[in-house]
Amino acid sequence: MVTKAEVSKHSSKTNCWVIIKGVxxxxxxxxxxxxxxxxxxxxxxxxxxxxxxESLHSNDTIEKHLPPKFNLGPVTVSNESQAEEKETNGSAAATTTSIPKTKRVSIKSIINIRDFELAASQILPAKSFAFFKAGADDELSAQWNRTSWQAVRFRPRVLAPIRQVSLKTTILGTEFSCPFFICPAGGAKLAHPTGELSLTRAAAKHDILHWVCNMAGYTQSEISDARNAEAKEQKLFWQIYALSDLAVTEKEIRNAIKLGYKGLALTADAIRAGKRERDVRTSLPDEVDDGHDDDEDDDDGFANNPTVSRSNVWTDFDWVSAIRWLRGITDLPIAIKGIQTWEDAALCMHYGVHPWLSNHAGRQLDGAPSSVETLIAIRKNCPLVFEKCEVIVDGGITRGTDIVKALALGAKGVGLGRGFLYSLVFGEKGVSKAIRILKHEVETAMALLGVTSIDQLSPPHICFSGTPSAPLSHRCNFAFPTYDSLL
Ligand code: HEM
Ligand code: HEM
Ligand SMILES: Cc1cc2nc3c(=O)[nH]c(=O)nc-3n(C[C@H](O)[C@H](O)[C@H](O)COP(=O)(O)O)c2cc1C
Known part of the structure; x- marks a missing residue:
């Protein structure tokens, strides 16, 4: 037993104890x-x-990541200090918004995905909203993600008989009721205590894909067990970051396979975390003039925020070692998430994996291209990718029309990150409403475009003039061995 008074003496960088769930x-x-x-x-x-x-980690985080020797045993708590703790405890919900409940957006008044963002900005504590909204540096890519879809125009065909429109499709070999899906995104519990469980339940109810992230606030099995009575089957995919202890990630993949997850993504665009200044600003200590302004070691707040350090991510992979490692573990369909050039999409094709065009919601490298640009660059430089692979796309999607544009350009699955996180502030019913809104918008756009099924969408439905594009001149002139030739 350790007393609270004893714990409080260990409060520095060189001597840091904390209490979590009484231990x-x-x-x-x-x-x-x-x-x-x-x-x-x-x-x-x-x-x-x-x-x-608890607002960020799942029940098995400590068991999975912390060696048992760091466990110093249970804490003894006196009644007074318990009361005092309630006052000061760093609850994620402690600093709630100042907007009165009656003035906030209600779920009934929401009619599109952007409305959910407004609601989230009113309902969530400023810190949580900043974590979701943040892009890297000047947030140019985060904004560009959104505006680049707006730059694409349709070429609608009229007088085509449209009785019924079907949104049914398959993503990496699994059937879904429609082509958009919930992206892997950490921190869902910050939006709502039910976090991924609500995302998964709503996805199962509407038969759409939830691509669960390995930074989820619930365990793999809690998530795979979550579904409503209406849902026939749970179809989940799993996303990983490769941790520096690859054995931990391998165990996680094997467990996901055992639990029936049907697809896998390796996120490759986050070996460092981008500099997200919204996060930094909400994490800086209150300004106190301590007369030590020139102490450089003390002034690293610009980098010292929750999302900057990713010291335990495996950073040594190249294409060959990554694919070899993954294929040594599973035959499941694999997507490489964070593809931002047609050359890397071509490499996915050569290594038998699927390119997931994404710049991580503009949260990593500011100045990265949007998925629209990369889609168009693949079309121009290596359209074979669309035949050999399923191209997954995300970033800045808020409308059914964005989804239809991506599909017409060759995408097979289209993901939303923030859109669903914001809708989650209303719990499962918010996510469910977001799905219904998007289904309605996609169906309307398809009918007005003159198509009745997803497979009828094609590049002639899109007008390229004035759309963002990459120069045709740079072609790949270096050679790598293919994965097959390495075996
Ligand atoms: C007991 C020790 C802890 C362990 C083993 C641990 C482990 C982890 C792991 C593995 C992650 C990556 C995300 C995930 O897989 O869940 C993470 C992220 C994070 N942890 Fe911890 N953690 C610990 C304590 C804490 C404490 C005490 C806090 C807060 C006071 C904290 C705050 C965070 C934050 C803010 C993130 C970043 C989330 C993101 O960037 O998406 N952790 N932690
Ligand atoms: C970073 C750029 C690229 C690299 C490193 C690359 C590398 C390779 C390699 C190593 C092979 C196998 C050659 C062999 O048989 O030994 C190959 C085959 C091939 N590449 Fe590429 N390539 C790239 C871009 C492209 C592009 C832009 C296209 C299409 C526009 C393309 C189309 C093909 C085709 C059609 C094959 C024949 C094999 C197949 O059907 O998959 N490649 N490439
Ligand atoms: C708050 C937040 C957390 C995210 N966490 C992850 C993650 O853990 N793993 C991952 O591969 N991508 C993560 N992403 C990126 C999303 O999977 C997706 O690529 C992106 O959100 C799509 O852009 P959008 O938010 O504009 O729809 C995160 C995005 C956000 C906004």
């Missing part, structure tokens, strides 16, 4: 390895971090 942990030597960065843990050094920990 004391010595996190001193884990600080630099913590995927969320050391800064966030240090804020709670010597204190109880249960509420903030």
């Amino acid at each position: 004391v942990y010595d996190l001193t030597s884990f600080l630099d390895a913590h995927p969320g960065g050391s800064g966030i843990i240090l804020k709670y050094a010597g204190r109880d971090a249960t509420a903030v920990f």
